[in-house]
Amino acid sequence: MKTAPFKILAGVAFAALSLLAGCTEENSSTSAAPVKISLGDKTLTMEFAITSSEQRKGLMGREGIADDHGMLFVYKEPQRMSYWMKNVDFPIDIGFFTADGVLREVYPMYPQDTLARKSIRDDMLYALETRHSWYSDNKIRPGAQLDLEAVRKAIANR
Numbered sequence: 001m002k003t004a005p006f007k008i009l010a011g012v013a014f015a016a017l018s019l020l021a022g023c024t025e026e027n028s029s030t031s032a033a034p035v036k037i038s039l040g041d042k043t044l045t046m047e048f049a050i051t052s053s054e055q056r057k058g059l060m061g062r063e064g065i066a067d068d069h070g071m072l073f074v075y076k077e078p079q080r081m082s083y084w085m086k087n088v089d090f091p092i093d094i095g096f097f098t099a100d101g102v103l104r105e106v107y108p109m110y111p112q113d114t115l116a117r118k119s120i121r122d123d124m125l126y127a128l129e130t131r132h133s134w135y136s137d138n139k140i141r142p143g144a145q146l147d148l149e150a151v152r153k154a155i156a157n158r
Helices: 003-023 052-057 148-156
Strands: 035-039 042-049 069-079 092-098 103-109 124-131
Touching (some): 042 124, 103 124
Parallel strands (some): 042 069
16 A cells, blocks of 8 residues: 555656656657648648747758658748758758748758748748759749648648
8 A cells, every 4th residue: 555655646747747748849740740742733741840849950860851752841920931951961942832822932952051041022931841853853833832721631630
């Protein structure tokens, strides 16, 4: 009987730590299962960067990005986008989208470039990073539509 209070306290402590761990930004990370989402007439397997922690990390520390894969950055408010390539050792392309899911701008980005690439427009809500030349290789140009319904469902299922 003397061990029962200890077991109860240990159980409560474990449950509290589990809840705290589940509430951190780090745990709502891009480790969630990637989702297939269309952009124009192509489909990419996308990871999501939604929290500020996920967005700060982006593709840092990876060896590359597979063909037909991407990382979609989702923001709460439209804004002028600004990205750099610190701690990223491979080239990528980045596309910026307005709230209606329309691709407006595409730029190449180069390994370890710490100069910020800024969007021209200040009403961007999404940014999609892909392997270098993915947009041009797939003939995805400004005006292409991102499947926002699939994006909303993927975010809701995180």
